[in-house]
Amino acid sequence: MTTLTEAEAPPPLAPTAPEQKPPRKRGRFTPYWLLLPGILWLIVFFALPMIYQASTSVQQGSLEQGYKVTWHFATYWDAFSEYWPQFLRSVFYAAGATVLCLLLGYPLAYLIAFRAGRWRNLIMVLVIAPFFTSFLIRTLAWKTILADNGPVVHVLNSLHVLDVTNWLGWTAGDRVLATPLAVVCGLTYNFLPFMILPLYTSLERIDGRLHEAAGDLYARPWTTFRKVTFPLSMPGVVSGTLLTFIPAAGDYVNSELLGSTDTRMIGNVIQTQFLRILDYPTAAALSFILMAAILAMVTIYIRRSGTEDLV
Amino acid sequence: MRMEQYEPDRLTPVEVAAIRRSLRSGRAAMTRRSLLRASAGGALAVGGLGALSACGIPAATKTQGGVSADDHSAKERVVNFSNWPEYIDVDDKTKRHPTLDAFARRTGIQVKYTEDINDNDEFFGKIQPQLAAGQDTGRDLVVLTDWLAARMIRLGYVQKLDPSNLPHAFANLSDQFRAPDWDPGRAYSYPWQGISTVIAYNKKALDGIEVKSVSDLLDNPKLKGRVGFLTEMRDSIGMTMLDMGKDPAKFTDDDFDAVIARLQKAVDKGQIRRFTGNDYTSDLSKGDFAACIAWAGDIVQLQADSPDVGYVIPDSGYMTSTDNMLIPNRARHKTNAERLIDFFYEPEPAAELAAYINYVSPVAGVKPYLAKIDKSAADNPLILPDKAMQARSHAFRSLTQKEETAYQQKFSKLTGA
Missing domain, CATH: 3.40.190.10 (Periplasmic binding protein-like II)
Incomplete structure (x- = not known):
């Protein structure tokens, strides 16, 4: 939005000189020309696909007869009433993963920003390093780590941790794989860097003198954190949670590989509808419902978090 | 097999191959991105409602025998x-x-x-x-x-x-x-x-439990949560259908529903751990699956690396495609x-x-x-089925488009989505 208003604003008036007119005239359109690639990109890769999907979602037909727009909005309701459990599950899993990411990511980002010293760059590289491998391979690695006969599950079993998670319904039997816990862990792992990076940028910008000032005013470390550090890092928290929650809610790879039949998320449903059942309208409608739901949740969240800046 | 050797957690080449072939493989990253893209914005695009009607997906061409182009075979070798x-x-x-x-x-x-x-x-x-x-x-x-x-x-x-x-x-x-x-x-x-669909098992994980039929997979409580089925509908349904004494080459809607009900029971009681694509090979060789429905070609390759993996052809027969x-x-x-x-x-x-x-x-x-x-x-x-083995092979009958949609719908319900 900002770019648009800036672009529309008249160029600053030169104090005098009508002889400067030619360059000004050329200059007037420069911002638009510069915007052109971006706008074309948005049209081709965002607006057109959206229109196409929106159209698909109100079509009816079959592959053999072709699909026609019939304004059949009932698809939305049918899709939602059929698959609301998967929607709900996606939200829960994504929220769980986001909270875990925040709990794990905040201390780490804090450490990197304030305490890492000369190790800072190394730790940053380690945070980003997993991206050098494919998403799929990273997720599959967890199947080895959490394997039924692997050390992790043995330890959890002997500590009776799994009894607790079984009771909570997060795991089933003596295993972690193919349970909700595994899916949430996979999501957490895969999206953790998206949490850490914005948190780090936010924390790193905090002026160290503010901490000193807080100390001078007799604030304990915890109070300093609560009153100074954390509020100042809010933009990072908000953008970190968004960057984690939004993709996690639409993810289907983790559920596919680490989950079982009762952990299927809405992404899995959309994928199945689109590719296997070839019910394009339902798939498109589900995508739109997901988008609307996330948009609504994000809007409420940003309003309530009370921060305007993201990072 | 001899592909890029990035194997962070001892994935065998067979597994990596299977992963690559698996339905979610190469595409995963990209589709995730497109999903993201689809969910990123607002529903603003709906503004151009007029444009929506202009879209639509054309019907399939109905010309039997297909459409040929000029054959350039002679000129372009x-x-x-x-x-x-x-x-x-x-x-x-x-x-x-x-x-x-x-x-x-x-x-x-x-x-x-x-x-x-x-x-x-x-x-x-x-x-x-x-x-x-x-x-x-x-x-x-x-x-x-x-x-x-x-x-x-x-x-x-x-x-x-x-x-x-x-x-x-x-x-x-x-x-x-x-x-x-x-x-x-x-x-x-x-x-x-040709692809034969059989039952594969991991000897170590089975630990003496006998697996001879799909019924064993579905009913033996000792295998609870350690059984795998395939997301390929015709293989999972076909093997179960044979086990129930029905013929996958000619079955009715009711037969299909009966098979779904039988599998659903196993899903509900937690017997079936997962429905998988080709990635079952890693579950099987690690022992997370004690037994599963599997493709014979994979098993031949797996056996080269994991001696614990074996296979059995049920008395009721096996599926070929x-x-x-x-x-x-x-x-x-x-x-x-x-x-x-x-x-x-x-x-x-x-x-x-x-x-x-x-x-x-x-x-x-x-x-x-x-x-x-x-x-x-x-x-x-x-690899080369003998006459006796060929006699036990069954193929899934072809489905009309209506059946295909309906059956896929039911089968995906079974697999959770």
Whole structure:
């Protein structure tokens, strides 16, 4: 939005000189020309696909007869009433993963920003390093780590941790794989860097003198954190949670590989509808419902978090 | 197999291959991104409602026999061949495909070989718009599994083959694959390889539990949460249907529903751990699956690395399917493609292929040639099924489009989505 208003604003008036007119005239359109690639990109890769999907979602037909727009909005309701459990599950899993990411990511980002010293760059590289491998391979690695006969599950079993998670319904039997816990862990792992990076940028910008000032005013470390550090890092928290929650809610790879039949998320449903059942309208409608739901949740969240800046 | 060797957690090459072939593989990252893209913005685009009506997906062309383009075979001595990864012989040193080189030497036709089919559904999604619009897909030969081959023929997306270019193929096609109900005289398709679906197990994980049938998988409480089934509907349903004494070649809606109900019970009580694509191989070799429905070709390869893996063919029989070579509409080099099909039905190239990839060879009379290359492969019933084994093989009947949608719908419900 900002770019648009800036672009529309008249160029600053030169104090005098009508002889400067030619360059000004050329200059007037420069911002638009510069915007052109971006706008074309948005049209081709965002607006057109959206229109196409929106159209698909109100079509009816079959592959053999072709699909026609019939304004059949009932698809939305049918899709939602059929698959609301998967929607709900996606939200829960994504929220769980986001909270875990925040709990794990905040201390780490804090450490990197304030305490890492000369190790800072190394730790940053380690945070980003997993991206050098494919998403799929990273997720599959967890199947080895959490394997039924692997050390992790043995330890959890002997500590009776799994009894607790079984009771909570997060795991089933003596295993972690193919349970909700595994899916949430996979999501957490895969999206953790998206949490850490914005948190780090936010924390790193905090002026160290503010901490000193807080100390001078007799604030304990915890109070300093609560009153100074954390509020100042809010933009990072908000953008970190968004960057984690939004993709996690639409993810289907983790559920596919680490989950079982009762952990299927809405992404899995959309994928199945689109590719296997070839019910394009339902798939498109589900995508739109997901988008609307996330948009609504994000809007409420940003309003309530009370921060305007993201990072 | 000899692919980029990034194996962070001791994935065996077979597993990596399986992962790559698996339906979610190569595409995962990209689709996630497109999902993100779709969910990123607002519903603002709905503004252009008028534009919406203009969209729509055209009906499939109904021309039986497909649409040919001008055949450029004589002038352009190439054939564009799309196949699945790890599905052809590879020379370890040169990384070339000896059979394709032999074909080029003999005919002067260069094969442009692309491994771009990772999943039937995904590949169909990729080429369907072009075929529906009557355009050339840029491919002269594609390899697709039975049910998708059937759909392609039904939709009129593929060309009728010219028998005069296929003398070996006609003579050597093994009886088992001669008359599928979706392409009775093999007018449109010839099998690339056959696939047997069997029950595989991990001896160590079974720990003495006996597994002989699908009933054992579904009912034995000791296997709770350690049983795998396939996301490939026809294999999972077919094996269970055989176990229930019904014939996958002719069944009714009620039979189908009965099978779904039987599987649903197993899902509900937590017996079935997961429905998987090709990635079951890693679950099986790690022992997370004690037993599962599996594809025999994978098992032959797995056994090389994990001695604990074994297989059993249930008394009720097993499912067979094939991956079939088809020539899409508007392909520019139809004759060249037909000559390539025919080439792979000569026993020598067929033996070379079978020795390397371990699937069921559809070529009759390949055995002596295969024995020359690899004696144990020639004696392996999973690669060359003997008469007794062939007699127990069953194929899933072809489905009408309506049935296909309805059955897929029910089956996906079963698998959780």
